[in-house]
Amino acid sequence: MIPFIGTSFGSSLVFFLKKELNEKIEKIIVGFAAGVMIAASVWSLILPSVEMSENSKIPWFPAALGVILGVLFLIIVNKIAENLEKKKNGKKLNMLTFSVTLHNIPEGMAVGVCFAGFLSKSSGILLAEAIVLAIGIAIQNIPEGAIISMPLKMEGKSKKKSFLSGVFSGIVEPIAAIFTVLLINFVVPLLPYLLSFAAGAMIYVVVEELIPEIHEKEKSKLGVIGVTLGFILMMILDIALG
Numbered sequence: 001m002i003p004f005i006g007t008s009f010g011s012s013l014v015f016f017l018k019k020e021l022n023e024k025i026e027k028i029i030v031g032f033a034a035g036v037m038i039a040a041s042v043w044s045l046i047l048p049s050v051e052m053s054e055n056s057k058i059p060w061f062p063a064a065l066g067v068i069l070g071v072l073f074l075i076i077v078n079k080i081a082e083n084l085e086k087k088k089n090g091k092k093l094n095m096l097t098f099s100v101t102l103h104n105i106p107e108g109m110a111v112g113v114c115f116a117g118f119l120s121k122s123s124g125i126l127l128a129e130a131i132v133l134a135i136g137i138a139i140q141n142i143p144e145g146a147i148i149s150m151p152l153k154m155e156g157k158s159k160k161k162s163f164l165s166g167v168f169s170g171i172v173e174p175i176a177a178i179f180t181v182l183l184i185n186f187v188v189p190l191l192p193y194l195l196s197f198a199a200g201a202m203i204y205v206v207v208e209e210l211i212p213e214i215h216e217k218e219k220s221k222l223g224v225i226g227v228t229l230g231f232i233l234m235m236i237l238d239i240a241l242g
Contacts, residue, residue, distance in 0.1 A: 002131070003111060003173045006138030007104070010145025011166025014153050024222055026143070027214055031226020033140035034210040037202045038227070039234035040136040044129060045110065045199035048117075049192040062192035069193075070106065070200020077102045078208070097148050101169045103205055104144075107137050108173030110198030112180025113187060117195075120188045132237045139230070141170060 049063040056062070081102065114130035149166035153159055180187055180194075187194060214223030 001174050002134040003104075003107060003137040003141050004170045006141035007145040007170025007173070008167050010142035010147075011149040011163045011170075013146045014149040014159050014162045014166070017150065023217060024220070027220060027222040028226040029143045030210055030213050031223035032230035033143050033226075034206045034214070034223075035227040035230025035232070036136045036139050036234045037206050037210070037230075039231045039238065040133055041199040041202045043235060043238040044114070044133040044136065045195045045202075048129070049195040049199070052192045052195075063196040066193040066196025067200035067203065070197040070202075071204045073106065073197070074103065074201050074204040074208075097165050097169050100144055100148060101172055103201070104141075104170060104173045105176045106198050106201035108176030109180050109194065110202075111137065111173070112177035113191060113194045113198065115177065116181050116184045116187045117191050119181070119184060129238065132234075135237065136234045137173075141173075145170065
């Protein structure tokens, strides 16, 4: 539920902000989210994937393949979203909600995979590591929730409907996480691949969406500062708690 709470909190900003987020604040928040996701991809997903494969003949293979599959998955998802958008005569806001919802599925799976690994007792994943990953995803979900709800309000939708649209985009995360945990007997043998798959999906979101958003409109270093702060915070949390 932690990532879902992050999305809901971000969506709730529609009740408190009269206009869109200040551009400078938005750059810092988006940069911060990117930094958190990069650090989470490395410390919470890729490194555990490599560690779990140390006894295999090619220890780097599961992590490499998983990242590639995660990136390819979101490339396909984005292509589907673009094609649907064209058919819907450019209803961008609806497609934004759809796209973010699809992106949230692998994030929910990532949390579920970590908790499944903890429950299996054989993966070496600690409860603290699973919680830290969930918190990291929740942090980056805050601007995601706002990015959905705020434009909808600006387009004339009520605050309540705008808020619920943002909430809806995040509800898939706990569903995907619970579904993954329920499949623990199937998931555990594939943990190295699934962890890196989630990392690949996160890396795609950072490179394709968050970083370009940082450099939109006026060029500044605020996005870089946000990335650095987010990366350091997530790194400290993961090392200190994990």
